[in-house]
Amino acid sequence: MTSNARVVVVGAGLAGVRLAQRLGELGGIGGPGEPGAPGSPGAPGSPALLVGEEEHRPYNRVLLAEVLARHYAPEVIALPAPSRLIRARVTGIDRATRTLHCADGSAIAYGTLVLATGSNPVxxxxxxxxxxxxxxxxxxxxxxxxxxxxxxxxxxxxxxxxxxxxxxxxxxxxxxxxxxxxxxxxxxxxxxxxxxxxxxxxxxxxxxxxxxxxxxxxxxxxxxxxxxxxxxxxxxxxxxxxxxxxxxxxxxxxxGVRPRVGLARDAGLAVHQGILVDDELRTSDPHIRAIGDCAQHDGTLYGLATPALEQADALAGSLAGDLKARYTGTRSLTRLTLAGRSVLDLAAFGEPVPRPGDDVVQLTDATRGTYRKVVVRGDRLVGGVLVGELGTVGALARAWDGTEPLPTGGSPLLHLLTHDGGS
Structure with a gap:
């Protein structure tokens, strides 16, 4: 059996690698005043141990289509190399002894286990x-x-x-x-x-x-x-x-994809469509957390990169002793950019289909193949779709998130669609 790692992460995808990276940056793991907690004298840092099945270096799954198109070589989409990564397929979780069992017969002890097992194709x-x-x-x-x-x-x-x-x-x-x-x-x-x-x-x-x-x-x-x-x-x-x-x-x-929850279900954790987690990303076992595609938070399965990264950031803070670190959900913006001689660039967020009484502005250029649309309900931007020329997506996303007010006077909706707020 390997020596007990303070945190063991099953899954070396975007969520797992981000968690390990953030824990390393925060300087350790533990509660306030504990060794390894932020601000503790001589905190040595305790990066998480990642357990990944794939033989390849961890990579950004979002960009696989660009590798298939030969726009990127496989090494271009590699993620930062984790400092502690082992290759193994975990076959079971013994919650009583806090031990992982692997297909090769080895065992890994954990203090806190994080399931970042992702999803399987349907x-x-x-x-x-x-x-x-x-x-x-x-x-x-x-x-x-x-x-x-x-x-x-x-x-x-x-x-x-x-x-x-x-x-x-x-x-x-x-x-x-x-x-x-x-x-x-x-x-x-x-x-x-x-x-x-x-x-x-x-x-x-x-x-x-x-x-x-x-x-x-x-x-x-x-x-x-x-x-x-x-x-x-x-x-x-x-x-x-x-x-x-x-x-x-x-x-x-x-x-499509389906959350990979077999390990959690076999271990007796609460599972619906995904592994059920609270705002601290805790499962029904306080020693086990879950993030990314496999986690179901407040009834929602995201299956997208941005929520997975935000969950990893929140969990890193929580594990490092930040009592205020919470994950309260993500308002996800779907963006697809495919390079090459014929670029496909699109973004969608919120509710692109208006309700009765909503204000809608659309700008379409059939020749250039571009389309922009926003939906406003009262004084709130509630959704939008853009295809091609995404210079306004940054301003639109900030307005949708509520961090920037809607412009006033003149034609505010038209302003949202034509003002280049940065992407």
Whole structure:
């Protein structure tokens, strides 16, 4: 058994690495007056021990599509190297002895455990998806969640490769675009009536649709996939609900993610959709905290980078003895920037669909493919969508967060959309 680490973090993604980094900056771990607490004489600092499954150096998962598109090399999206990181797959938590059990037979003792286990890709219930022994995906079928997924896809794609992307949300759009940039013949199948329907309003969705079709992507909305046809264990086509078949050398599953809560549930922690946590990110066991995609705070699962980073910051303060450190939720702004010769840049926040009585201003430039819209309720900015030319997104986000008042006089809403407040 390894020596007892004061804090052990399971998961070396954005949330886990940020937590370890912040704890190192704060100079230690402990309550006020305890060794290692901020301001304690001779506080030695006690960085968290990170336990990660992946063999790769920790990386920014948000940028995997840019690696697939070959806009970035894998090392470019690497996160700052943690000072204490071990590679192991944790298989169980013994809460009575505060011990982690690993697949290789080793054990890790903890004083405080932080679960930053992230999420797993949702695999849709398609016939033919698990036809291979051992539950492996057929050859040519890929999830798109990890660096290994990304590198496997990157190795398989060639100019002219017939690729079908299942799912038209943020991940599906990013994957389809990256494959098209690599020269693949891409079909995107989206079950909903439009692309990125959770983040964008219909005009913005249409612009994203146009952007993909301009790159050669064939987009099908209101389209349900029901079957994969495989020959010799390799995918050959995708069958739609109406019986139409799409030839496929590659299939990318971009159907969303699900919080990874198996460890927590098996250990008897309170779990709903995610691991339930309070404002101090505590689970139902006071010695175990949770942050990031796996954590459910005040009924909300975020699944985004900004809340994960804010949770890590709040937890670092709490573990370092700041009695006021709390996480009270995040008002998340979704932003997607995909580089290359044809840039896709969009942002969405709040409530982009107005209620009766709301004020709305839209600016559309069909030639340049840009769109800006804000929704104001009374004297509050409640939502907005921008596609292309995001110079105003900084000012809009601050007004939405309430840190800047809405401009007065003249045409305040127009001012919000045209004033470059910095992004």
């Amino acid at each position: 695999l849709p219930p398609l016939r033919g998806l698990f036809s291979r022994r051992g539950g492996e995906l057929p050859e040519g079928v890929h999830a798109f969640r990890t660096m290994d997924d990304c590198l496997g896809l990157s190795k398989a794609v060639r100019p002219g490769t017939r690729a079908v992307v299942i799912g038209g949300g943020l991940l599906g759009v990013s994957a389809a675009r990256a494959l098209a940039v690599r020269g693949a013949q891409v079909v995107l199948a989206q079950q909903a009536e439009r692309l990125m329907e959770r983040q964008l309003d219909p005009p913005a969705s249409r612009l994203v649709h146009r952007h993909l079709t301009d790159l050669g992507v064939e987009v099908h909305t209101e389209c349900r996939v029901r079957d994969l046809r495989c020959v010799g264990g390799a995918v050959r086509s995708v069958e739609l609900a109406d019986g139409y078949a799409l030839d496929a050398d590659l299939v990318v599953l971009a159907c």
